[in-house]
Amino acid sequence: MASVKQIQVTFDCAEPERVARFWCEVLGYVVxxxxEGFATWDDFDRSLPPEQQGSAFACVDPSGAGPRLFFQRVPEGKVVKNRLHLDVRAAAGLVGEERLAVLEAESARLVALGGTRVRLLPADEFNESCMVMQDVEGNEFCLD
Known part of the structure; x- marks a missing residue:
C-alpha cells in the first residue's frame, strides 16, 4: 500500500487570487x-471559458518544504467557524513578554495586508499565548 507523500491545503473563497496573494505574504510563499505555453497567469486565465476565469489560484513554498495552497472560487460565503485552520508559527519557542511582542508585531503586519485581528488568547497553565486572526475573506487562523 502506497503512503501519501504530499498534501495540498485548499481554501474555498470568493476571490481566489486575492486570498492567495494574502497567504503568499503571510507565509513567504510564491506564485x-x-x-507551459503561457507567458503569464493572466494569459492562461483568458484562455479559459468565461465562467472559469478567475476561479482558481495557487501558491507554493519556494523551498518546496511546505504544502501547496490552492484557492478555489465557490458560490457560497463563509457562514460558520472553520473546522480546520492553519497555525502560523510566528513565535515558536518564545514565551512571556517576548512571545507577546512577536505576536503583536506579526499581527500588525498581517492587519496591514488586509487580515483581521480577532482576539488574543492569553497564556494559561497549559498553553502559551496565541492570537486568533482572519484572512481577507474571514477564514480563521492562529498566530502561534
Whole structure:
C-alpha cells in the first residue's frame, strides 16, 4: 500500500487570487510559473471559458518544504467557524513578554495586508499565548 507523500491545503473563497496573494505574504510563499505555453497567469486565465476565469489560484513554498495552497472560487460565503485552520508559527519557542511582542508585531503586519485581528488568547497553565486572526475573506487562523 502506497503512503501519501504530499498534501495540498485548499481554501474555498470568493476571490481566489486575492486570498492567495494574502497567504503568499503571510507565509513567504510564491506564485508558481504559469503552465507551459503561457507567458503569464493572466494569459492562461483568458484562455479559459468565461465562467472559469478567475476561479482558481495557487501558491507554493519556494523551498518546496511546505504544502501547496490552492484557492478555489465557490458560490457560497463563509457562514460558520472553520473546522480546520492553519497555525502560523510566528513565535515558536518564545514565551512571556517576548512571545507577546512577536505576536503583536506579526499581527500588525498581517492587519496591514488586509487580515483581521480577532482576539488574543492569553497564556494559561497549559498553553502559551496565541492570537486568533482572519484572512481577507474571514477564514480563521492562529498566530502561534
Amino acid at each position: 508558481p510559473p504559469p503552465p
